[in-house]
Structures are given as structure tokens and as C-alpha cells.
Amino acid sequence: NTHVFNNSLDASKEVAAEVASLIREKQAQQKMCVLGLATGSSPKSLYAELVRLHKEENLSFKNVISFNLDEYYPMKAESIHSYVRFMNEQLFDHVDINAENVHIPDGTLSKQEIAEYCNSYESKIEEMGGIDLQILGIGGNGHIGFNESGSLQNSKTRLVALDHSTRIAASKDFKGLKNTPRTAITLGVSKIMEARRVILLAWGEAKSAIVRKAVEEEFTNQVPASFLQEHNAVDFVVDKEAASQLT
Ligand code: F6R
Numbered sequence: 474n475t476h477v478f479n480n481s482l483d484a485s486k487e488v489a490a491e492v493a494s495l496i497r498e499k500q501a502q503q504k505m506c507v508l509g510l511a512t513g514s515s516p517k518s519l520y521a522e523l524v525r526l527h528k529e530e531n532l533s534f535k536n537v538i539s540f541n542l543d544e545y546y547p548m549k550a551e552s553i554h555s556y557v558r559f560m561n562e563q564l565f566d567h568v569d570i571n572a573e574n575v576h577i578p579d580g581t582l583s584k585q586e587i588a589e590y591c592n593s594y595e596s597k598i599e600e601m602g603g604i605d606l607q608i609l610g611i612g613g614n615g616h617i618g619f620n621e622s623g624s625l626q627n628s629k630t631r632l633v634a635l636d637h638s639t640r641i642a643a644s645k646d647f648k649g650l651k652n653t654p655r656t657a658i659t660l661g662v663s664k665i666m667e668a669r670r671v672i673l674l675a676w677g678e679a680k681s682a683i684v685r686k687a688v689e690e691e692f693t694n695q696v697p698a699s700f701l702q703e704h705n706a707v708d709f710v711v712d713k714e715a716a717s718q719l720t
Pocket of ligand 1: 510511512513514515516542543609610611612613616617618619
């Protein structure tokens with residue numbers, strides 16, 4: 474399903490309300506709520522609204538367990554470019570989540586440690602009962618997480634080479650392509666597809682062509698977001714501009 478909103482703020486409020494009601498529903502059942510989280514510009518307004526709900530409407534994150542999709546590799550947690558830093562600044566520093574319930578792929582491992590680490594990241598998700606709700610953005614090439622074009626539908630959490638287009642998009646933050654990481658650790662497509670609910674956010678004209686491809690064109694591993702066509706509880710939440718090429 475595609476939900477079109479006038480603007481990203483209205484859309485993010487609606488998504489935040491769904492996230493909040495899931496957290497509260499689980500709280501009432503004395504259960505943990507497992508959220509899959511994304512970074513990048515798309516979820517910023519969602520996180521701002523969740524922070525507001527925490528501060529003004531008593532939304533507690535004490536029963537939230539989070540698993541982020543990805544992290545650049547190599548990347549130190551304290552770097553201004555790390556997704557650890559991004560998540561702290563956008564969300565975790567402003568809510569009452571327990572630090573031990575936060576999981577973000579570790580960009581500081583040695584190459585030899587990565588495969589085992591990725592397996593254990595997936596095992597932890599499974600031990601927690603799987604992801605209740607996964608938030609996604611979409612790359613200009615159709616990537617979800619850092620599952621770039623060509624990723625398989627059954628791909629696991631792993632170290633990946635970033636597409637040139639992904640590195641170009643990131644290079645403004647890194648002040649040039651030569652400083653931009655070439656690799657990242659990403660949750661695989663299969664764990665994303667196993668999430669019980671998936672919400673993909675896309676804002677702006679620049680995302681309109683890839684949103685159309687993902688939603689209306691054939692299922693293809695050239696556009697990993699098109700895999701979501703086979704998910705039974707996915708919504709694409711988009712603004713007017715991102716929806717502008719949908720028929
Ligand atoms: C980030 C991630 C990426 C982004 C995508 C869109 O954790 O997994 O797939 O969601 O690159 O990025 P923005 O939102 O910056 O356009």
C-alpha cells in the first residue's frame with residue numbers, strides 16, 4: 474500500500490502514532506517492542522515526533538529494543554559520521570530507552586570478526602522474537618538498508634560494497650568522495666522481509682522515480698525495495714513529490 478501525504482511532517486506524525494501505539498500495546502501486555510530503525514534524512518522527522526511524544530505525551534521507550542539497519546565500515550562510534558552518533562542525536566539521547574537495548578552494527582571490528590558478528594546480530598534479533606516494526610528509507614538506486622542493486626532476496630547480514638551512487642549521495646557529509654567509506658555492514662534482505670510490519674518513508678521529487686520502480690514495476694533484485702511487493706504488511710509512506718510519478 475502507498476499512502477500519500479501533503480508533506481513529510483504530516484506523514485511522519487502518522488507513522489509516529491503507529492509506532493507509539495505499538496509500543497504502548499506491548500507495554501500493556503508487559504512485552505518488549507522490537508523496532509528496526511533506519512538512519513539518513515528520511516526518518517529524522519519521525520524521530521523528532523517520537524521525542525515529542527516522549528516529552529509531552531508520556532511515551533516511554535523502556536520496553537523498546539532497537540536494531541539499526543546499518544553502519545559504515547570502518548567507522549568509530551564517536552565519529553561525527555557514525556550512525557551511532559546519528560541515532561543518539563536524533564532519538565536515543567532524548568528518550569528513556571535502556572542503552573543495553575540499543576543495537577547498531579559495529580563498525581570497529583576487524584575484517585575477520587565481521588562474519589561471526591553478523592550472525593550474532595541476526596541471532597539476537599531472533600532471540601528477541603524478531604522485528605515487530607521495521608522503518609526503512611529508500612536509496613536513489615532502490616537500496617533498503619545498504620542492500621544495493623543485485624542483493625539477493627535471501628541475503629543475510631553482511632559486509633557490503635557501497636554503490637558508487639550511494640557513495641556520491643553520502644559524499645557531501647564526508648566532504649568529498651575520497652573520504653567516503655567504500656563498505657558498510659547491513660542487515661540482510663531476509664531479516665527485513667521477516668519483520669512483521671514494514672514502513673518505508675520517501676520524501677521529495679528526487680525519490681519519485683525509484684518509488685515508482687519499487688511499487689509499480691517488476692520485482693527485481695536490481696531494485697531491492699521491490700522485494701517488499703511480496704511482504705504482507707508493508708506501507709510506503711510518501712509525500713506528494715515522491716508520489717508524483719505513480720500512475
Ligand atoms: C540508512 C539506510 C539507507 C537510507 C537510504 C535513504 O540507515 O539504511 O537505506 O534509508 O539511503 O537515505 P535518505 O533518507 O538520507 O534519503
